[in-house]
Amino acid sequence: MSNRKIAMLALLVAQAIILSFIERLIPTSFAVPGIKLGLANIITLIALYMFSVREAFLILVIRILLTSLLFGSITSLLYSAFGGLLSFLIMALFIKYARNKFSVVGISVAGGVFHNIGQIAAASIMVQNFKIVFYLPVLMISGVITGIFIGLIGKYLMKYMDRVR
Amino acid sequence: MKKNDFILIATLLICSIIAFFAVNSTQTRQGGKVVIKIDGQIYRTLDFSATTHEEIIIENNGHRNVLLIDNGRVDMIEANCPDKTCVRQKPIQYENQTIVCLPSKLVIEIEAQIGIEESEIDIIQ
Incomplete structure (x- = not known):
């Protein structure tokens, strides 16, 4: 890995951590737990387009570990990791096999929805209660909406990121 | 796009x-029974009606949650976890509704009261 690439990956990790921090400052109050913007997903999305799957994965893992250490708890680590990994897997598969069929927005929506599916799965395993799955429809709708938002941001940001590369 | x-x-x-x-x-x-579960195990069950007014303190492994049953609804009013997701959740009153608190592995479920026929339950909208 070249120095330039290491610096770029570190920069993206730093940006993702700041975005997670900003997200924590936004107060959210919903009837359903687990709804959030997922701002840090902008970085995962950009990384998947700009770098290899391995490098993007590295950014994601370091980001999840560091944000949990800095502002989270073991609980939040467990289920944000589960959601994050599932969302990453889906987005990576979409980019690998259907890159030309979907735009950034579509891929981000798929990632957002699967993030919430992973989160609910992890939560229901953790508390050993499957009634929590009842929250899924609302979480999926929120995943679609935030996915569109994150995808649009990613789309505009990528124009500028290309110049950096 | x-x-x-x-x-x-x-x-x-x-x-x-x-x-x-x-x-x-x-x-x-409208439910008639609150089931409090920790880690999948029943911690306490309690029948309730529109006239029940009770505060339940749930303590487990350093986690403390306070549940308020009032006016036929069940609401988490206090939690000592950092995220407070369970406190922000809306009060629940219908069968199958839940309040979840992940750090303390706590789930509050609403069930039908046993022994009452369906037709006898007043549906409060």
């Missing part, structure tokens, strides 16, 4: 809206 994006978004939205109404239809009957 491409055509496939719109198809994906529309499909996901339609599926989740259908699922939303399906779930909602299972949560329309």
